[in-house]
Every structure is written in structure tokens, then in C-alpha cells.
Amino acid sequence: MIVYPRPMPLTGMAQQLFDILRVDQAAPEAGGYMGGVQSGFPLWVATWTTARNTRDVSDEWTAWLSTMRGAQRRFLGRDFARSFPRRYPKGFGGLRIGTTAFTGTAATWSEAIDEQDNAQLTLTGLPVGLVLSLTDLIGFRWDAGGAAPGSYGRRTVARVTEASVVNAQGRVTVGIEPPLPYFIPTTAQAHLDYPACVMTIVPADTKVAPIDRRLVATGTVIAGVQDLRP
């Protein structure tokens, strides 16, 4: 049985845009002063273009997109450049906390806002010496109200904007953007493996490419926007 929000297939991307959408209502002045306010809260938006794949991968993407039923269903949109932190592109094999293998989930997380309004995220329970580089993603997952524990139907991601290394106590503090939505429950898990956010297909920008003589659809464009719910 396919469970929604559905994860994306593992490979097959040629191009990707994965970024934070903010809408500004700016009021620039001739003197250089830029007034204005921001309208609403930040969201993740993404556009993926499929590569010239094998027939199997191409069929997998076409089938995956069909199950989305336009904008009806949700999927776990993720950054294909950051399935894991930059230093660990193949995963956390060999990293241990004491004697147990590290799976990617932090023991605890907490967020503080500094004087300059930067969000500082502290994670604990990580392997000593683990490196978090710039633009690494930290995922947060929690259960929707009334859903089975461990179903993790609600997710969001934060991007590392100040890099750091885990200290001897297994603790690290990094700057993140955007600051976490205020309603994330404290029971949410912070994790570094396959960070993802719940997204909806944007049907107006999504376009399935025609298949060629190799029976492969090259250049299917899939657009998604985050669906952030408590």
C-alpha cells in the first residue's frame, strides 16, 4: 500500500531548484531607504526536471506523478543534492555514538533566537566530529493530530546557514534559515537523513515530457510547494 505523503523516487533528476519563497511588499525610496513589510511566512518551493534516464527510472517517475492525482495528494519533497549532509554523501556508514550506529536522528533539539534575529538550532546526541556544512538540511518530522505514532505525516526542513562541528559531548549549534514555525511540537524529531518537507504538486507548472524513441520521458518538470500544517 502506498502511504501519503509519498516519498519521491531516489534518483533521476537532471535539474533542481529547492529554495525558500518569501513575498516582500517593498517600498523603495529614491534616497536608498528600502521600506516595506513581508507578506506572510516563508515556504519551501521546488522545481525538478527529470534527466535522460533509463526506461525503468522514467517509468517510475511517470507512475509516481500519476499517483499524485494533480494537486490532491501530498509528497515528501526533498533536496536531491542533500539527501545527507555534504560531507557524508553516501550516508552515515561507520559513524557511531558509543557502540550504536548513528541513524541520522538527533536525540533532542532546541532553537534560540539571537539578538540579530538569527535562529540558532542546537542538536544533541550526534556522533562526535560530525560536520554540518553550509546549506545542509535538517529535517523535522512529527505526527499529525490523531495519526498513528511514528507515521510522521508532518515535516519541514531548515537550511544550515552557519556551519559547525559536533563537539565532544555530541552537541552542535548551527544557524538555520528559515526559523522554525512556532507550532512545531517539542516531541518532533530532528534528523539528518533524507530531510524532506510535505509538498503539493503545482499543476500549472508541472508538465510531463513526451517519450522519445527510447521510450523515455526526458525533461518532465515537477513543481511543488510546501504544505505546512501543525
Added chain:
Amino acid sequence: MKIFSPAAMAEIRKGTAIVSGAVEILSRDPIRLWGGYGRLPIEGETYEPIADRALAQVSGQALGGAAQNVNLTLSGIEPEALELLDAEEVKRAPATLRRLIFSGDGKRMLDQHVFTRGRLDPLTVRDVIGGAASIATSIESAARGLGRRGGRMRTDADQRLIKADDGFFKNVSFAAEKNLYWGGQKPATAAQATGAIPASGYAGGYNAQLQAE
């Protein structure tokens, strides 16, 4: 004059404020929606999120328009807004639009104040195939009604409701605007030129006159 809290004012001066809006519709089952994510308590009531930037734009752009109607568009019909589809119940329901000012990190609501109060008047549900679905409505402010006198007086029927034998407006519905083009082909009948159906007899005479010229 709206009074902002000092914290909100400082955030606006820095240019880091995030604005959003909240609307409360006091129908039989009150509907409370706001433009962000997550449930938001305002003055003891819980507002449901509709994740819509439009609410923020409405409250942001209509500065100084207190005496005017405020148009609201709730795009992407959300389950929370679906109750609005029951137009009979919310028509003329009292509504309050609030403006919310958040800190730049989106975590603290620095200020909220009532932007306008009024009643919902028109409520239009618009579904564009392949496009957006939206509910548009407008909050008619109380000041709007103050300038009104008397009733509608545009048709013969309205006038005859006031006084049955007063036929002053009897020709109003025929007095539409007509376009006549110079240099075109001579119309065969007057009706062709004006779009009206002339009384028989007179049309013949008019035509005959045109032919004679």
C-alpha cells in the same frame, strides 16, 4: 489613526516585519480564519490557518480605506474556508478584519488590531478550471450605509410601487444608449439602425423618408 505597539513599530522601521491578516465572520457558527500556519489565539478565540498571503495583502494595501469596502479573496479553497460556501448563512454577517504584525523570525505576534469592521455583502465563489479556486467577498463598512437615502429608483416598476399611476419611468428601459455610425450602408429599417422595434406604420413612414432623401 492606528496605534501600533512600540515593538511592532520598531520592527516596521527595521524593515523586518511580517504582516498577516485575520478575519472573523460572526455567522451562527462563527468562522475565524487567519493567513498563516498553525492555530493562532487572538483575544481568547482560536483562528484557523488558511496559509494565504492574500489576507496579508488585503490588510497591508488598504491603508486609510476605513470608510471604503474591503475586498477579501480567500484563494485555494481550504477545508476551513469551505463553510463560506454556505452563502445564505454568512450573507450580511458581521465581520472583523484584523491586521497582524509579526517579528521578522515569524515567531512572535507583536501587534494585532482591528483594521475594519462591517458586514459581508457580496460573496462570489470562483473556480477557474486549471487555475485557482477562490472565494471573494467584501466587507461593507458601516460608513458606507450612512450616505444612503431612500430606495432604489431606476425602473418603472419601482416607481409604480411608490405611486401606482406615476408613469414617469415608463420609457426608461427603452432609453438605452444607441450607436449610429456615419458613412455606413443605409439601413433598410430604422430598427436595424437603432436596435429598437418600432411601432408599425411609423417605421414605414420613416423608411419612406430615408428612401426619398
